[in-house]
Amino acid sequence: xxxTDISTxxxxxxxxxxxxxxxxxxxxxxxxSPIDGHEIGRLRSHTAAEATELVGNAHAAFQQWRTxxxxxxxxxxxxxxxxxxxHKDDLGALVSIEAGKIVSEGAGEVQEMIDICDxxxxxxxQLHGLTIATERxxxxxxxxxxxxxxxxxxxxxxxxxxxxxxxxxxxxxCGDAVVWKPSEKTTLTALGCQALALEAGRxxxxxxxxxxxxxxxRTVGEVLVDDPRVPLVSATGxxxxxKEVAPRVAARLGRTLLELGGNNAPVVAPSAxxxxxxRGIVFSAxxxxxxxxxxxxxxxxxxxxxxDLVTRLKAAYETLPIGSPLxxxxxxxxxxxxxxxxxFGAAVSQAQSDGxxxxxxxxxxxxxxSSTGGGFYVHPAIIDMPAQTDIVKTETF
Numbered sequence: 067x068x069x070t071d072i073s074t075x076x077x078x079x080x081x082x083x084x085x086x087x088x089x090x091x092x093x094x095x096x097x098x099s100p101i102d103g104h105e106i107g108r109l110r111s112h113t114a115a116e117a118t119e120l121v122g123n124a125h126a127a128f129q130q131w132r133t134x135x136x137x138x139x140x141x142x143x144x145x146x147x148x149x150x151x152x153h154k155d156d157l158g159a160l161v162s163i164e165a166g167k168i169v170s171e172g173a174g175e176v177q178e179m180i181d182i183c184d185x186x187x188x189x190x191x192q193l194h195g196l197t198i199a200t201e202r203x204x205x206x207x208x209x210x211x212x213x214x215x216x217x218x219x220x221x222x223x224x225x226x227x228x229x230x231x232x233x234x235x236x237x238x239x240c241g242d243a244v245v246w247k248p249s250e251k252t253t254l255t256a257l258g259c260q261a262l263a264l265e266a267g268r269x270x271x272x273x274x275x276x277x278x279x280x281x282x283x284r285t286v287g288e289v290l291v292d293d294p295r296v297p298l299v300s301a302t303g304x305x306x307x308x309k310e311v312a313p314r315v316a317a318r319l320g321r322t323l324l325e326l327g328g329n330n331a332p333v334v335a336p337s338a339x340x341x342x343x344x345r346g347i348v349f350s351a352x353x354x355x356x357x358x359x360x361x362x363x364x365x366x367x368x369x370x371x372x373x374d375l376v377t378r379l380k381a382a383y384e385t386l387p388i389g390s391p392l393x394x395x396x397x398x399x400x401x402x403x404x405x406x407x408x409x410f411g412a413a414v415s416q417a418q419s420d421g422x423x424x425x426x427x428x429x430x431x432x433x434x435x436s437s438t439g440g441g442f443y444v445h446p447a448i449i450d451m452p453a454q455t456d457i458v459k460t461e462t463f
Contacts, residue, residue, distance in 0.1 A: 068358055072099050076106040076163050076254060080154045084261035095281060097254050100400040101164035101390055101441050107254050108119055111282035114202035117289040121258065123275030124216045124243040125295045130273040132213040132241040139239050140190025146235070147183030150176060157258055157394075164252050166441070167354055167399045168391040177257075179231035186235035193240070213241030218290030220301040220311075223402050224357045226252035227259050229325070233300045234263070234277065245296070247280040247287040250319050294318050301325075305461070327461040328359040334367040334375060344378045352386060352398050352446050357406065357463045364458055379448055380426045388443055400441035406463065407442035411463040414447050420455040424448075 067120045076099070080088050088097065088107030097107035112120070131139070150157065152225050154176045161172035179291035195209030217237045226248060234244045248256035256279050263277040280286045290296050301311045306324040309461040330350070334343050354409040367375050391399030401407050414428040426446035451458055 072163055073104065073106045076160060079160045079257055080157055080165075080261075083153055083256075083258040084265055085159075085165065085257045086261075088257070095250055095283075097164065098403070099163050099441075100402050101392065102165065103404075103440050103442070105410055106163065109253055109257075109281050110422045112280050112286050114285060114289055117123060117280050117282075117286045120278045120290065120292065121216060121245055121293050121295055124245050126189065126213055127273035127275040128213070128243040129237075131243060131276055134241070135167075136193045136239060136241070138185045139241060139463055140271035142266055142272050143186045143190070143235050145184050145240050145269045146207070146238075146263055147180050147187065149266055150180045150260045153262060154180070157255070157262075159254050160258055160390045161226055161252075162399075164222055164254050166391055166402055169394060170398050171354060172391075173435050175225060175228045175353060177396055178228040179235075182228075182231050182235045186239045190239040194201060196359070204265050211240075214240075215297040216243045216245055217296055218293075218296040218299040218301075219244060219246045220290065220299065220303065221246065221248050221252040221256075222302045223249040224257065224354055224359075225302070226255040226357045229261060229302050230256070233323075238276070243276045245278045245280060246281075247290055250281075250283055253281055283351075291315055292318070294320070297321060298323065325359065329364065329459065329461045330360060330362050331364040331366050332362065334365060334371065336368045336370050338371070340371065340375055340378060343375065344382055346384050348386075352383075355398055355401050355444075356446065357402060359461070361463070363461065376425055376450065377460070383426050383446055383448055386446065390441075398443075398446060400443045402442075407444065408415065408461060410421060410444050413457060414449070416450045417451065417455075420451040420457055422449040422455075422457075425450055 071350065077088055080086065090108055090110050093108030093110045093210050095109045095111050096105055097109065098104060099106045117244040154173060158176045160174035161167050161175055162169055193211055195211055198207040198209065200207050217233060219230055219233045230246050237244050245254060260277060260279045267276060290299055291311055298321045299311060299315050301308065305327040308324045312322050312324065332343070332347060333426060349367065353361065387395050388398045389396045401410060418424060425448040427445040429445050
């Protein structure tokens, strides 16, 4: 598929979702597809003042929304879930175009959004508390949950739509407003989601400003982190990011919900079914091109079966279909951008410098090219490490 085809496809999808044209004349934020590295949109970032205004609008909407009965709030989320069902293929394809996920992963992520909407609708009729006995005559104690306020959601590129929905669907039925700052690498998918949320809100009659999206880099995200009208910040990203966000929110007595890095490993014992182990390892390691906090990065295997396991994994890795995520036969799509591409190469080099032996992979794919054009494809690597060096103990994507 050519550069023009992908750009046109993204534009057409956004039009069908109700998000409008992704190209803004004075846009400073360039949106690129990792499939070919070319531009698929150009947006104008919000200023800090505009971000603050959106938070204010959300706070005003919250004051109205909190008084709406929870089952009625659930109707809004039900409408959102129905729209996601209707547009599942389009939104999933947009995830593939902008984040580089293979088609099944893009569709699967939207299905997670649908599922959380279903869960939230059910919960909207179950937001009850306890009635507790007390020793005081003529009295009783009652537990009642109250809406919190404006929820700030900061999401990463690797789950560009699901993370928002996990937070937003529950927040909406609880009587809260949501202001979302997506990764600048996947802003178009966020605008697609916002368009569906606005349509669902129109159908359900929700207050204006209840759902909002901030466009831009970390400076607009810092508005959510520092604004006292945002009592909870849910942030997904690196551990380094979490260490920066948590103390700033805590300094104003706010709350954080952090989903940060991971460095996952299986333990393969001598009694393991190696065929089953290989299938699980490959699925976990190469999904989303290894760009997940839940991705498998290292293997702890008993020495008696190590050579057999590595041989089987090498055979599996050398037959992995790598290429455009829009092709149904592809299992490994591109890394999200040139920064990720260079980080992969640096990690492989560091592992080798630490004494690691490259068993397979680690090379640039034939479909890859430089930043002048082309997606950033790599062959997943298997490296036999002599010890627990820093590169083994550190998440690298």
